[in-house]
Amino acid sequence: MVAVSPTRRADPAPASAPVARPARRRARRYLWSYLYLAPMVILLLAFIVYPIVASLWYTLYQWDGIGDPTTFVGLDNFRQIMHDSIFWRSLAHTFVYAAIVVPVQLALALALALVLNNRRLRFASFYRTLFFLPVVTSAAVIGVVIQLLVSNFGDSINTVLMDLHLTHSHIDFLGDPHFALGIVIAVGIWHTFGYNLVYFLAGLQTIPEELYEAARLDGAGRVALFRRITIPMLRGVGVVILVLAVIGTFQVFDLVQVLTSGGPYFSTEVVNTYIYHLAFGGTNANAVQPNVGLASAASFFFGLLLIVFSVVQVVVLRTLVKRRAAGRETQGGRS
Amino acid sequence: MTAIAVGRPAPRRAGIRNRRRMVSAMTHAALLIGGLAWLYPLFWALGSSLKSDDQFFTSGLNPIPSHFMWSNYEQAWQEASFGRYFLNTLLITIGTVLVTLVVTSMAGYVLARTQFPGKKLCLGLVSATLFLPHGYTIIPIFDLMQRLHLLDSLWSVIIVQSSSGVVFGTFLFMGYFMAIDRELEDAAQVDGAGFNQTFWRIMLPLSGPMVATVGLFTAITAWNSFFLPLVFTLGRPELRTLAVGMYAFIGENSTNWTLLCAGTVITLAPIILLFLLLQRFFVNGLAGAVKQ
């Protein structure tokens, strides 16, 4: 079976609907558009938007999720979250997690994508498969396997480390606050690396080979090709990949939950495990009264912080770009 | 444009060819060793699933079993009633993939190719949900499904599972359809094809790689989904899925690691196979979606 590759046009702007069409025909076209859109919009409203709105309502109550919420507490839940040092600690861990996972994962993924994108490289799709496979496995399964590997056989790793005189005492990797978050981060990079690899590969495939050939004829070297063609051509896709990676890492949950459950002593607690522990009352063995209202408040507060964070980011970026452009203009750098 | 095989005009062709071969061989060696090391945890799980209990403890990080304990698989299959769960998971996965594909391809098509009042609003709504915090309780959705009398059916799982991937899929299809040449569509309309025919006969068949991509991503999530099938089949345990069975299996056999690894391999094998079948389409599909 050969992949269908339709001819494509670089210009995405859809031509506006023909003006001369009778109004009735246009209305019928609208109708079809709405009908095609309806299933998606219905699913979205019912199962994504409605629960968000409902949760917003819960934030005003102290409620354990049984029956209907009755104990109105106003904004008390938000106040409680803001005064909880564990929340801020878990927020810091979330940022550290994102700040390491995103750049490392994207840099590695881009580098590997560049190697695999070579048309003359045989077995490229085989290698792609190797590096993509961890994505297919669920976090629950990964948690069990990695925990077995690191904790049960941490002894073997430790022996090697001690023989090499890298460490002088036995390390409990997932149980030691100095290492636990690092292990979680490493596993996080490993687990979702494959997505970014194929996104970058897809982006690279859209760069026409002719561009490179033309540049090569001009005598451009490898570095120049990368800087002058690959980077600019990948910019659009790159932003999308970056945004997806950032959204994904800020929402990290199941991997942490299965590896450390946030411990020891909150040293790997991220916002989503923190919220989960509020909403579902700790672990199986450690029952705590669940508080759905507080958990919803924490989740909204986190969402709010993220939105503020992204807005600040966009504003800073824009001013930087503007300033640079302004600077160029004053220097008369128009060509 | 890669680290290797970028030729430069030079007089000593044979030397270059040799060097090129060297570089190529080294690249392959690095990729192969790196790739296999990357998959080491999975190989270790696979190897451990075939070890005996004692060997599991003595062999440590060595993934290769000394002799193969196929009986682990037999036992895992029977103990976890994987057989029954397998069928449920398959039905849920197929259902979710179909619903997601139909819903997202149609939405992606009209968002990419047609103009209508309210389009901007719709796009805004879809993008906003990507960033908004999702609710932290299943209760609103659960109540909704109850009012629809869909609880305790595979349908409820399929519908809710589909909704979780709808935004991402719509965006991917939208990107893909935007990149397809408009002339084809126009030609079809000149031939008298209606809105429906244009989509189902012309556009959807053209988006094969994207269908494979969205289908694969959806299948991965649906196959591994644990919480939704657990909650929506709580009154009918016979509708449980592999992931739920596996979760319980982990609990019951928390110290029977070889059995546990066998269970892991059983749940993973089908989705890995599916990936191997579809993987060559889906980079193409993604490439189509991100093409400007």
Place this chain on the structure above:
Amino acid sequence: MSSPTFSRRSLLRAAGLGAGAAALGGGLAACSSSSSSSGGGITVNYWDSFVSQAPWVDNEIKLFEKANPKIKIKKTTQVADQYPNLVSLAFRSDNAPDMFQLPKSPPLTQQVTQNWLTPLDKWATDSWKSRYPENSFIEGNNEFDGKIYSAPFAGPAPSLQLYIHNGVFKNAGLTNPDGSVAIPKTWDDVSRAAAAIKSKSNGKVYGFGFGNSQNTTLAWWLDLFVRGAGSPGGAASAGIDSLDSRVGKWTYSSDRNYADVIALLLNWKKNGYIYPNSMSISDEQARAYFERGQFGMTVGGVWNQPEWTEHKFTDYSLMTLPSPTGTPQALFYGPPGGYLFAISSKAKHPDETFAWFDWLGGVDSGKRYVASGQGLSIYPESNDTKDVTSKPFAQYVAMANTAVYGPQPTIRNPDVAKLTLDTVKPDINDVLAGAYTGQIKNVASALSDLEGHRNAGLSDAIKKANSSGAKVNASDFVFPDFDPLKAYTTKPAS
């Protein structure tokens, strides 16, 4: 509020007394369901979350169906981790079972006010009640507003023990003159044994090991050791059961035993006595390592035993309440009463459902429960060591006298049941993990903060309850005449 709930944690709280689940707490998750097709008769839907107890339940179903050919039991074993969640969702929809194991949350009072349960009074005649020991039905525990909703299942038993690996002890030369294993009794005995194990094995075998990945086991060590030193509150993380009933307060900081035990733990860690991966492995993994002689001692409950028995590993001993002097200064306490199963308000065939309830909670079923080595039954006549083949389980049965009834504020003032305590975070488990991993440097101030927060939480809860009409007082929790070495009979307020 003091109602015991069904998890391993609850073992600390309920001390195995009355709280049936205490002894049933070993399981993690289960999903196997044995459904019986109904052949014209009546089907009773029954839910639990048992794992290691499943063979016993399945056998009871078989026997029950044979005795009652018209009734079929359809058992659903839910995933234990999500059990409270699933029960609550089931009652939101029309999926509620006819009879079920009571979930650990919400508290039983709330399950009653949410109208989940059917009162048993129709069937609970005086003669039916008389099969249970005295004081089995207690207002605020399994009886609310004079209506009985459940019945006790498990009998008094110590919730935690120190497990000793005979092989490891023998290799370390820790034996009596007659060749039997020398069981440590005092804290010093325990430390010395660990030192001997470490030195005789050249560091290959550790003195202690546990699996704290779920952030609970460290508190088991603390609980077991402070009780031995005379702190009746122990170290449970939630509920009121961990307060010192003599003063009606938490005493994590004012009672020096807590800091002493933590210092002891840290000292063991410093000396390298503790299996180094103990913080990251699970309790189940620790159990497997103990079985393989990776360390000589661990703390746990009777839930350890069925799996070891299944693996034919019985070469271990157990003791409870190690103490500074060799004589325990406090015991395990629990409330009289207790509950494990209930009939749902949605039961379609209440009479048939009660027949199954009656069977499963009956004397014969209890006997088979004990014989299967799961725990003790509420019926003294069921706790017959004659049927017990496992020597370690016999040792457990023999230490039943270390668990007694403790003071019950709800009996003296039923309004106490209206209190809802807010969760205190960080709790005792967190403080222990923080101290053990060196993240909490000043243990004394962490303990004093915790004591302050818990006591403030109780006064807040009292204020809140009183403002909505209850009459509760801080003195309701004080029992000045309570002797930690004796059973206490709480008298209703006159």
